[in-house]
Amino acid sequence: MNESEKQINDESFRDRLGTVTEEGERIWVYPQKPKGKFYNARTIVSIILLAVLFGVPFISYNGHPFMLFNILNREFIIFGMAFGPQDFHLFVISIIIGIIGIFLFTVVWGRIFCGWVCPQTIFMEMVFRKIEYLIEGGAAKQRALNKAPWNGEKIFKKALKHAVFFGLAFLIANALLAWIIGIEGVKELASAPIASVSGPFIAMIIFTAITYFFGAYFREQVCTVICPYGRLQGVMLDQNSIVIAYDYKRGEPRGNRKKNEETDLGDCIDCNQCVVVCPTGIDIRNGTQLECVNCTACIDACDDVMTKINKPKGLIRYASKEEIETGVRKIFTPKSIGYSVVLFLLFGLLTFLLATRTEVELSILRTAGLMAQEQPDGRISNLYDVKITNKTFTKLYTKLELIDVDGDINIVGGNVDENGRLIVPPHQVADAKFFVVLPKEEIKSITIPIKIGVAANGKVIDVIKTSFLGKVQGHKK
Numbered sequence: 450m451n452e453s454e455k456q457i458n459d460e461s462f463r464d465r466l467g468t469v470t471e472e473g474e475r476i477w478v479y480p481q482k483p484k485g486k487f488y489n490a491r492t493i494v495s496i497i498l499l500a501v502l503f504g505v506p507f508i509s510y511n512g513h514p515f516m517l518f519n520i521l522n523r524e525f526i527i528f529g530m531a532f533g534p535q536d537f538h539l540f541v542i543s544i545i546i547g548i549i550g551i552f553l554f555t556v557v558w559g560r561i562f563c564g565w566v567c568p569q570t571i572f573m574e575m576v577f578r579k580i581e582y583l584i585e586g587g588a589a590k591q592r593a594l595n596k597a598p599w600n601g602e603k604i605f606k607k608a609l610k611h612a613v614f615f616g617l618a619f620l621i622a623n624a625l626l627a628w629i630i631g632i633e634g635v636k637e638l639a640s641a642p643i644a645s646v647s648g649p650f651i652a653m654i655i656f657t658a659i660t661y662f663f664g665a666y667f668r669e670q671v672c673t674v675i676c677p678y679g680r681l682q683g684v685m686l687d688q689n690s691i692v693i694a695y696d697y698k699r700g701e702p703r704g705n706r707k708k709n710e711e712t713d714l715g716d717c718i719d720c721n722q723c724v725v726v727c728p729t730g731i732d733i734r735n736g737t738q739l740e741c742v743n744c745t746a747c748i749d750a751c752d753d754v755m756t757k758i759n760k761p762k763g764l765i766r767y768a769s770k771e772e773i774e775t776g777v778r779k780i781f782t783p784k785s786i787g788y789s790v791v792l793f794l795l796f797g798l799l800t801f802l803l804a805t806r807t808e809v810e811l812s813i814l815r816t817a818g819l820m821a822q823e824q825p826d827g828r829i830s831n832l833y834d835v836k837i838t839n840k841t842f843t844k845l846y847t848k849l850e851l852i853d854v855d856g857d858i859n860i861v862g863g864n865v866d867e868n869g870r871l872i873v874p875p876h877q878v879a880d881a882k883f884f885v886v887l888p889k890e891e892i893k894s895i896t897i898p899i900k901i902g903v904a905a906n907g908k909v910i911d912v913i914k915t916s917f918l919g920k921v922q923g924h925k926k
């Protein structure tokens with residue numbers, strides 16, 4: 450076995466994390482600043498995503514936030530549509546779609562989410578890391594600064610960096626909070642006495658502390674130690690998944706050579722540039738590893754090297770293991786087709802449920818087990834249960850009226866105004882009972898069908914068909 454084969458077959462790196470020594474101590478990573486087309490593209494994507502994070506909470510629609518995920522009050526607004534606890538089934542289906550979607554996406558595209566969309570990668574690589582380069586300089590300067598004694602320059606740079614990090618963490622925490630309690634909630638947090646907003650205040654402190662800790666200290670350990678998605682790669686990826694891969698067939702045997710020198714070596718000149726840019730401290734030439742967050746930095750670094758030595762780009766590229774071995778890229782595998790079918794069906798179900806979803810849900814049922822009663826004025830009454838779910842932002846004033854029959858409706862219980870309208874607050878459910886009272890001449894059989902029209906805020910929203918029991922117990926007609 451030659452040196453190159455030994456390197457390829459050496460799997461000892463899998464025994465421990467790339468950023469932890471054999472003794473279990475953390476190895477601080479000083480990645481070199483990447484540059485190249487993928488880094489530029491990721492920067493643009495990050496700017497768009499950060500604009501969404503900070504900008505969307507300021508958008509309102511019909512006087513309400515355009516997007517809101519208030520988990521505490523179980524209030525959700527998605528693209529201006531309000532969802533509440535009554536929509537729990539939609540929430541469950543969406544979660545299942547999300548999980549299967551992640552599985553499908555990962556099976557086909559590997560950890561593309563981690564590199565391009567994950568908030569931790571974006572905050573770390575596109576915000577905190579850029580500021581660090583700006584204040585402390587590149588990887589070599591950072592390393593030297595950390596080794597240097599505490600002098601004026603070091604104190605100044607470290608204090609400035611951490612002050613900026615903390616300020617950023619505070620801003621990010623407030624942006625995240627604005628998605629939960631709305632921008633008005635965040636404004637209130639800034640102006641109201643702390644005692645009256647203690648919940649959001651504590652949440653803001655926790656969000657700030659976590660963001661600062663992740664950005665300033667914990668860094669890539671979030672991806673390599675904490676993140677469950679990263680841990681699941683082993684079961685989700687297969688040999689057809691497109692990951693960031695080193696083309697060992699083209700690159701090996703690796704080795705240094707003089708410019709334009711004819712050798713039997715592969716295209717990898719063993720310059721280590723792909724390693725020194727890696728923010729998780731791994732060597733992608735060892736193969737797919739759970740630490741790899743698909744950040745593309747090694748692709749840019751290697752493409753740059755290939756350009757300099759007049760070789761085609763793409764020694765490290767998006768490719769599957771199968772593709773590297775056989776040159777064939779397979780996206781439609783039984784696994785990806787299976788996930789796609791399930792996903793398609795669930796999407797269909799969710800679309801159907803959303804299309805048929807109404808803003809007010811209504812149920813009227815005759816109270817079980819109760820017979821008709823004769824009133825002192827001789828008319829006959831039946832008792833009914835009404836349940837109204839208000840999924841809108843506005844208070845509903847609901848009026849019940851008999852249609853095509855002469856009689857009265859008397860609501861008993863529930864929150865009723867002076868006009869006999871049942872009041873249903875936004876995002877709440879109102880339960881009440883009401884009597885339908887009919888004169889005897891309307892009752893021509895033991896059971897008669899009746900229709901009850903329901904109007905909300907002056908607009909008829911439904912007509913419920915139910916039955917009226919005409920026979921009073923012990924009463925002879």
Ligand code: SF4
Binds near residue numbers: 719
């Ligand atoms: S950057 Fe490219 S050429 Fe240099 S070591 Fe990595 S794979 Fe080899």
Ligand code: SF4
Binds near residue numbers: 729730741743745746
């Ligand atoms: S191996 Fe490459 S893609 Fe993976 S984390 Fe390191 S630099 Fe990023």
